[in-house]
Amino acid sequence: MSKKINPYDYFAHEDDYAGIDYDAACSRLAEALRCKTVYTGAESTDWGEFEKLQGHIRASFPHIMAAGAFELVGHSVLITVPGTEPDLDAVQLIAHQDVVPVVPGTEGEWLHGPFSGDIDDEWVWGRGALDIKDMLMAELEATEHLLASGRAPRRTVYLAFGEDEEVRSLGATALAAHMESRGLRSAFLVDEGTTTLFDGAAYGAPGTAVSDICVSQKGYLDIEFVARGEGGHSSNPFGGTSLERLCRAVALLAASKPEPELGSIVAGTFEALAPHITKPPFAELVGDVEGNAQAIAEAASGVRELYPFVCTTVAVDCLEGASTAANVMPGDVRATVNFRLLPGTTGPDVLAAVERAIAGTGVEARIAHETPAGRVDSVDGPGYAELKEALEHFHPGVAWVPSFVCGGTDSVRYERVCGSIMRVCPFRPAPEEEARGVHGVNERISKRTYAQGIRVLTRLLEHTAFSTDF
Numbered sequence: 001m002s003k004k005i006n007p008y009d010y011f012a013h014e015d016d017y018a019g020i021d022y023d024a025a026c027s028r029l030a031e032a033l034r035c036k037t038v039y040t041g042a043e044s045t046d047w048g049e050f051e052k053l054q055g056h057i058r059a060s061f062p063h064i065m066a067a068g069a070f071e072l073v074g075h076s077v078l079i080t081v082p083g084t085e086p087d088l089d090a091v092q093l094i095a096h097q098d099v100v101p102v103v104p105g106t107e108g109e110w111l112h113g114p115f116s117g118d119i120d121d122e123w124v125w126g127r128g129a130l131d132i133k134d135m136l137m138a139e140l141e142a143t144e145h146l147l148a149s150g151r152a153p154r155r156t157v158y159l160a161f162g163e164d165e166e167v168r169s170l171g172a173t174a175l176a177a178h179m180e181s182r183g184l185r186s187a188f189l190v191d192e193g194t195t196t197l198f199d200g201a202a203y204g205a206p207g208t209a210v211s212d213i214c215v216s217q218k219g220y221l222d223i224e225f226v227a228r229g230e231g232g233h234s235s236n237p238f239g240g241t242s243l244e245r246l247c248r249a250v251a252l253l254a255a256s257k258p259e260p261e262l263g264s265i266v267a268g269t270f271e272a273l274a275p276h277i278t279k280p281p282f283a284e285l286v287g288d289v290e291g292n293a294q295a296i297a298e299a300a301s302g303v304r305e306l307y308p309f310v311c312t313t314v315a316v317d318c319l320e321g322a323s324t325a326a327n328v329m330p331g332d333v334r335a336t337v338n339f340r341l342l343p344g345t346t347g348p349d350v351l352a353a354v355e356r357a358i359a360g361t362g363v364e365a366r367i368a369h370e371t372p373a374g375r376v377d378s379v380d381g382p383g384y385a386e387l388k389e390a391l392e393h394f395h396p397g398v399a400w401v402p403s404f405v406c407g408g409t410d411s412v413r414y415e416r417v418c419g420s421i422m423r424v425c426p427f428r429p430a431p432e433e434e435a436r437g438v439h440g441v442n443e444r445i446s447k448r449t450y451a452q453g454i455r456v457l458t459r460l461l462e463h464t465a466f467s468t469d470f
Helices: 024-033 047-060 062-067 131-148 168-181 241-255 262-278 293-300 347-357 385-396 408-419 430-435 446-464
Strands: 069-073 078-080 088-094 124-127 155-161 186-194 198-200 205-217 220-227 311-320 334-341 364-371 399-405 420-426 444-446
Touching: 024 131, 024 444, 024 446, 047 069, 062 078, 062 131, 069 168, 078 168, 088 131, 088 168, 088 408, 088 446, 124 446, 131 262, 131 334, 131 446, 155 168, 168 408, 168 430, 186 205, 186 399, 186 408, 205 385, 220 241, 220 347, 241 334, 241 347, 241 444, 262 293, 262 334, 334 347, 347 364, 347 446, 385 420, 385 446, 408 420, 444 446
Parallel strands: 088 155, 088 186, 186 420, 205 399
Antiparallel strands: 069 078, 078 155, 124 444, 198 205, 205 420, 220 334, 220 364, 311 334
């Protein structure tokens, strides 16, 4: 049985970096939340709200602005703080400026206006408080604090903030291309990823607080199925209707879903957790993760929380073109199936398997959209040990394990200009707070959680960009 996690039980060293004015930092975050940076399209977005946020950044971080260069690439931001040793690969922190819109009809459910940026004794309220203006502003706060102390970074620091991560990631794509064209490269990059601490019961380690540092991300793939039809009166459905053939194809697909597999990252998760795993079926298997890989994968595929980590998932989401009358056969009908690809799986691989599964139905299949899975980076790569150390310092007693993001982030766009990519938010809200607030109603972050995340990023920068030892 899973234990309810109170993240504050795993907070430590909250007196570090006492020179940071955390109340002022919360006020600056609140001002950022008041900027309604909802991306709706190149022509329809209110870019004035993005300009307001960018003006707030320029005005709020004078040491960054004095030491560095602020560039716009489209409506995305690249801030370069040059290091004293420019031949060294840089350190890069990224986030995105855009936030999701408020779901129509839920406005009255917000205790504070979604773009109010209200602050009370405990919380900073507003859309983006968890996804992810908290990270954007904290990256700036950490950099500003270290510069204000009179120190110069040894490695150049890049701060890159895309404009449309929630929709298309065109901004991050342009930022990465801009960096590549100038020969700019980072030793490592940190982007958003998992945030909460969770109980390890799903892994057979109940009572163990777990969180992860993601070194890859799943791919995104939409495949459109089309069954052709001429319509007509339903009194003579000779050969079956187009909708019938489409349903048959979908049923065949559902019966041939990809088999579970234990990739190298999730194998690393189980190896890291092995000392804590006490419950079957995994307790009997993790003594030899490599030798029991298939058994672990099959067992994990039966656990709701672990299923996405061992399977390329298949979700039948959209159906279009069905008849609106029972006595009329449909014409062309379409279904869209969404796949989330395990690292190492490609869209063409999946399409070929789909075509084999639906052969003989007369249904066509094509890739409608694909974002490839991220490359698999190593836990021995640059920055991983330093990031893990910073997280462990401020959150002792947590088992930090390698994993991957099941959704998408901007970070995959930077693979050509970055040596190692890690995805983790430095903030530890309660699990129920994240589940309710991210893309939901009453998004908020506690002042205490926000301050601790600033400390994590400050320590990471101090031990990498500002260090002579990294």
